[in-house]
Amino acid sequence: MHDGIVLDKVALTLGKTSFAFDCRIEPGAVTAIAGPSGAGKSTLLNLIAGFERPQSGHILIAGIDQTLSHPSERPVSVVFQDHNLFAHLDIFTNVALGLNPSLRLSPQDRDRAENALVRVGLAGFGKRMPGSLSGGEKQRAAFARALLRNKPVLLLDEPFAALDTDLRLQMSALLLDLHKENANTVVMITHDREEIARIADRILHVEKGQIATDEAKADYLSRFAAPVSALSGTV
Known part of the structure; x- marks a missing residue:
């Protein structure tokens, strides 16, 4: 049994776009979902939350099959970019x-x-x-x-994207404080590499409706590090 989140051969087609997710999200960790626009990041989050239902495969949270569960029955909370206040x-x-x-x-x-x-x-x-x-x-x-x-799982869909830099830093710190306090599993969509460096433990990179890579933060960020020039000499 896996205490985190498991998407087991989950498949879904929306319009002309097909998605196929097969991954495990570690319990008690902060996992960032990264990737280009339209790759399927929000669809992945919506499948976990129950806002989309797969056509095949299974979604398990803390070892319990939630594939057919209504969003209100799932052990998750969701915070969107537009905050959803009445x-x-x-x-x-x-x-x-x-x-x-x-x-x-x-x-x-x-x-x-x-x-x-x-x-x-x-x-x-x-x-x-x-x-x-x-x-x-x-x-x-x-x-x-x-x-x-x-709830043991917190899902975040680009929650800080509309905020200025200072507010993003404040909200990132608040998120980490709440995470340490509650030891919950956090899954967050973000396009911000600096935010990933501050917050995430692992990164799922989504490309063309699939998980392209699943790696630790250090490995993910190392791929974007500026190359060191091998050239030297005097002018």
């Missing part, structure tokens, strides 16, 4: 949805939601509306909601 609900309510979609909250639930806001640096933001928050603050709220769900 514009008509205040930040506390948006975050508390991670505990109970019906918002029937016990006093203990309310305390947990408040503590999640504190944990991501949004103490005192509960009554504010999403439209009054910056991009980084909205993403922090999305992380607070995922934190409350307390």
Whole structure:
């Protein structure tokens, strides 16, 4: 039994594009999904989350076959680039949805939601509306909601792509803090090589709907290192 995520000969065709994934994602690690646009990175993430269903093969999470499970039944939380906050609900309510979609909250639930806001640096933001928050603050709220769900797998679809450099660094640090605290399995799509260097343990590189390489961070980054010139001499 594998305690992480297994895609066993998973195949899917969307329109004219075919995808075939066969890989294992280590439990408790941060795995980056890299590759060119249109290669199938989001499709891979959506298969794990349950937003897409394979036409063949199996998806296992912590040894349990989740191939036919509804997204709400899977032990995963998802944070997207656009953070998915409801514009008509205040930040506390948006975050508390991670505990109970019906918002029937016990006093203990309310305390947990408040503590999640504190944990991501949004103490005192509960009554504010999403439209009054910056991009980084909205993403922090999305992380607070995922934190409350307390699922063993966290899926991230380019969560920091729309943020400026300083905010990306802050959110990367927050992600690592939460990961160390919860020891969860993190799978993150990113195009940013520096982000991979900061965060990832392993990298799945996707090309043309398949896993082209599965390697440790050092091996992946070494392929992009600037070559050392063998030429020398005097001018």
